[in-house]
Amino acid sequence: MAGIVLMLLLPFLGTALGASCVLLMKREMNDGLERALAGFAAGVMVAASVWSLLIPSMEQSKSMGRLAFIPALIGFALGITFLFLLDKITPHLHAMAKSPEGPRSKISRTAMLIFAVTLHNIPEGMAVGVVASAMLGGSANISFEAALALSLGIAIQNFPEGAIVSMPLRTEGNGKLRSFVYGALSGIVEPVAALLTIVLTGFISGLLPYLLAFAAGAMVYVVVEELLPEASRDEKTDICTLGFAVGFALMMVLDVALA
Numbered sequence: 659m660a661g662i663v664l665m666l667l668l669p670f671l672g673t674a675l676g677a678s679c680v681l682l683m684k685r686e687m688n689d690g691l692e693r694a695l696a697g698f699a700a701g702v703m704v705a706a707s708v709w710s711l712l713i714p715s716m717e718q719s720k721s722m723g724r725l726a727f728i729p730a731l732i733g734f735a736l737g738i739t740f741l742f743l744l745d746k747i748t749p750h751l752h753a754m755a756k757s758p759e760g761p762r763s764k765i766s767r768t769a770m771l772i773f774a775v776t777l778h779n780i781p782e783g784m785a786v787g788v789v790a791s792a793m794l795g796g797s798a799n800i801s802f803e804a805a806l807a808l809s810l811g812i813a814i815q816n817f818p819e820g821a822i823v824s825m826p827l828r829t830e831g832n833g834k835l836r837s838f839v840y841g842a843l844s845g846i847v848e849p850v851a852a853l854l855t856i857v858l859t860g861f862i863s864g865l866l867p868y869l870l871a872f873a874a875g876a877m878v879y880v881v882v883e884e885l886l887p888e889a890s891r892d893e894k895t896d897i898c899t900l901g902f903a904v905g906f907a908l909m910m911v912l913d914v915a916l917a
Contacts, residue, residue: 661802664807665790665847669782672813673845676820680837681830690897692825695818696889697898701905702815703782709913711874712786714792714800714898718867729867737781744777745883775823775844778884781876782808782812783794783851790852791859795866807916811909812900816845861904 696818712730719726749770786809792800807899822840828834859866889898 659857662790662794662807663804663834664671665675666786666852668813668818669779669786669848669852670842670845673779673820673848674842676817676822677733677824677838677844679821680824680841681834693889694821694897694901695822696885697901699819700885700889700898701813701902701907702813702909703877703881703905704902705886705906705909706785706808706811707874707877710789710804711870712879714789715867715870718792718870719854721909726911730871730874733868734875734878737872737877738874738879739877740872741777741781741879741883744780745879747752748773748777771823771826772844774841774884775819775841776847778877778880779816779845779847780851781880782816784855784869785873785877786812786848787852787855788859788866788873792857792866792870794856795859803916805914810916811912812848814908815905816848818847833868849868850901869905 712734715730715733716726719729723727747761786805789800789805789808793802793805820841824837825846826838827840832840855869859869886898886902889901
């Protein structure tokens, strides 16, 4: 039981630790470092989507033979669609963007920054929850070590994300402590989303392959829509590419070594 609790809380702890950087660093984060960290987070999310979510989704559907890809394909498409719709109906401001996205709103830039991080923390929480649920259900394809590897990988990539959101909060005029608290709380949605996903799969066990791929689609949407375009803007792609490669390789090693 303690292992499950740790698994669910690790991503939030990663965000909180990253947000604590605002207490130690200067007012603004170096642009190159910010791009590298965003690329790193993207690499981790893509590797996790493939090894920890899409491949297990298809392995869960082996009984379908050559059609085992169908649940993964449907779930992936639904995950992309879900984040696309959230992106359109929620006013939010990405950390490295100059103007907000979504419908016009009178809410503060601080709130929109927090909404942006919360949006892409939802699929990360779902990913941890659905893998934990598969492990608890006795899936032969997902061990405790594999589930922990995913949680640890997301926690590692949440560290730079916590820093990336807390630093702009500081530049918006918030104090260091408030910026830290807001940045840390943006990650609380992850254990909540994980718990809700575990409950959902407990009621409808046949949804597991679809939910694994759903979480993958949602995370890939965040990478393509937000992280990579912002980190490689102005044609400064080298540092983002290197960060992506390191993040991808690290998550791949974690998933295989701990499986």
